[in-house]
Amino acid sequence: MNKKTIFFDIDGTLLGTKDGRRFCIPPSALQALRTLKQGGHRVVICSGRQEAFIHKFFPNIFTSYVAMNGTHVVYDGKTILDCPFSRQQVAKLMSHFDSYRCSYTFVGKTNGWARNLPEQYLEKLNVLYGFSDFLKVQWQPEEVDANMMDFIFQSEEEFERCRSAFSGSMVLNRHPGQLAADLSFKEQDKSKGIQAFLEYAGIDKGDTIAFGDGYNDVTMMGAVGCGIAMGNAVEDVKKAADYVTDAVFDDGIYKALEHFGLI
Numbered sequence: 509m510n511k512k513t514i515f516f517d518i519d520g521t522l523l524g525t526k527d528g529r530r531f532c533i534p535p536s537a538l539q540a541l542r543t544l545k546q547g548g549h550r551v552v553i554c555s556g557r558q559e560a561f562i563h564k565f566f567p568n569i570f571t572s573y574v575a576m577n578g579t580h581v582v583y584d585g586k587t588i589l590d591c592p593f594s595r596q597q598v599a600k601l602m603s604h605f606d607s608y609r610c611s612y613t614f615v616g617k618t619n620g621w622a623r624n625l626p627e628q629y630l631e632k633l634n635v636l637y638g639f640s641d642f643l644k645v646q647w648q649p650e651e652v653d654a655n656m657m658d659f660i661f662q663s664e665e666e667f668e669r670c671r672s673a674f675s676g677s678m679v680l681n682r683h684p685g686q687l688a689a690d691l692s693f694k695e696q697d698k699s700k701g702i703q704a705f706l707e708y709a710g711i712d713k714g715d716t717i718a719f720g721d722g723y724n725d726v727t728m729m730g731a732v733g734c735g736i737a738m739g740n741a742v743e744d745v746k747k748a749a750d751y752v753t754d755a756v757f758d759d760g761i762y763k764a765l766e767h768f769g770l771i
Contacts, residue, residue, distance in 0.1 A: 509769070510712075510715045511547075511548045511549050511550065511715070512544075512549045512550070512715055512716065512717055512770060513549070513550040513552060513706075513709075513711050513715060513716045513717075514544060514549060514550065514551055514552065514716070514717045514718070514719070514765075514770075515552045515553070515554035515574065515702060515716065515717070515718040515719070515728065515732065516551065516552070516553055516554065516555075516718075516719050516761075517553075517554060517555050517718075517719060517720040517721060517722065517725050517728075518553060518555040518556075518557050518561075518562075518565075519555070519556075519557070519683075519721075519722065520684070520721035520722055520738060520740060520741070520756060521719050521720055521721050521725075521738055521756060521761070522537055522566075522719075522756075522761070523565065523756075524740075524756045524757060526757055530635070530636075531565055531638065532757075533565075534756065534757055534759060534761070534762075536759040536761070536762035537756075537759075537761045537762060539762065540761050540762045540765050540771055541569055543765075543771040544765065544770060544771060547770070547771070549770065550572065551569070551570060551572075552570065552572045552573060552574065552705070553566070553570050553572075553573035553574065553575065554573070554574040554578075554698050554701065554702060554718060554720075554728060555573070555574070555575060555576075556575075556576060556577045556656065556681070556690045556692075556724055557575060557576070558575055558576055558580075558615060558616065558617050558618070558655075559573070559575055559580065559582070559617045559618070560617060560618045560638075560639065561637070561638045561639075562575065564638055564639075565638065571584050571585050572584055572585075572705070574698060574701035574702055574705055575617075575655075575701075576615065576617075576655040576656045577655075577656050577681075577690060577692040577696070577697055577698055577701070577724055578692070578696055578697050578698045578699070578700050578701025578702070578704075579591040579592075579655040579656060579696050579701065580617065580655050580701075581701050581704050581705050581708075583705060583708055583709055588704065588705070588708045589701065589704045590655070591655060591696060592616070592653055592654060592655050593614070593652065593654055593655070595649065595650055595652075598614065598649050598652045598654070599649055601657065602623065602649060604673065605623075605673060606623070606624065607673075608669075608670050608672070608673040609624065609669075609670075610624065610659060610670050610673060611623070611624045611625050611626065611629075611659065611660045611661070611662070612624065612625075612657055612658060612659045612660065613625065613633070613643060613657065613658045613660075614652045614654035614656075614657055615637075615654050615655065615656045615657065615658055615690075616652070616653045616654040616655065617653075617655070619642060619643075619644060619653075620637060620642050620643045620644065620654070620658075621643070621644050621647050621651070621652050621654065622643045622644065622645050625643075625645070625660065626662065629660060630643060630645065633660070636688075656690060656691065656692070657690070657691040658688065658689070658690050658691070659680065659688065659689045659690070659691065660687065660688050661687040661688070661689075662687065663687065664687070666687075667687065674691070677693045677694040677695060678691060678693060679691070679692045679693065679694060679697065679724075681722060681723040681724035682723055683722065684721075684722060684723075684742050690724060692724055697724065697727050698724060698725065698727055698728040698731070699727035699728055699730065699731035702716075702718070702728060702731040702732065703731060712733075713731075713732065713733050714733040715733060716731075716732040716733045716734070717732055717733065717734045717735075717736060717768070717770075718731070718732040718734075718735050718736065719736045719737075719738065719753075719761060719764070720735070720736075720737065720738070720741065720745055720749075721737065721738040721740055721741035721742065721745055721756070722741070722742060722745065723742060723744060723745070725737075725741070725745050726744050726745055726748050729745065729748035729749050729750070730748060734750045734751065734768070735748060735749040735750050735751075736749055736750070736751045736752070736753055736764050737749035737751070737752045737753070738752075738753060738754075738755055738756055738760050738761075739752065739753060739754040739755035739756075739758060739760050740755040740756055740760075751764065751767075751768075753767070
């Protein structure tokens with residue numbers, strides 16, 4: 509059997525909230541990652557998360573990742589693709605979303621820039637980003653060095669009011685069960701990041717697998733040889749996947765890899 513390259517989403521796939529604790533990784537998932545690496549398979553993150561988060565929560569595990577919804581791609585520690593917003597794009601995006609009174613953040617590799625964000629959300633969002641001081645609230649547009657955007661809605665009514673702001677090539681990926689979403693673009697998403705990774709590394713698509721659960725994982729399912737949806741995945745991901753495993757805390761990753769004879 510050829511060695512496989514296996515892409516893992518983070519939130520809802522490798523990590524989740526359990527017993528009130530955020531960022532919990534099932535012991536079986538950790539064991540699966542170690543076993544895959546020992547067997548000569550390549551493990552890669554494919555997430556909307558940024559570089560600093562990956563290194564903090566998965567130290568010494570991943571040296572390759574498709575981060576920030578495919579706009580920052582690293583192969584064995586070497587950046588092979590990096591697509592931050594230009595100053596002109598930042599100004600255009602700000603003007604557009606400000607006109608809809610959206611609350612949003614520009615997300616960079618080590619920091620974020622909050623805009624129109626209610627003060628009571630700041631501490632909670634810093635926690636969600638994994639760092640107590642991740643978000644900047646006093647900044648100028650030329651300071652932004654970001655690859656993606658996140659959006660926060662105070663209510664379903666606000667979400668509906670802002671919905672029309674997302675048009676054209678914009679793809680709003682609602683986080684399941686939350687009033688938050690991340691933004692990707694049809695020309696820049698996880699599938700495009702995976703394609704860049706495979707082309708650079710000379711890896712055949714048939715030797716690849718991906719695990720995911722959220723809306724930004726839908727295109728990822730078609731970018732690999734075998735797409736695996738977590739049991740807790742949204743229905744769109746399950747429909748796009750080749751196989752559905754159990755939920756994140758029901759040892760879904762381990763069971764799927766065992767099913768395919770990889771561990």
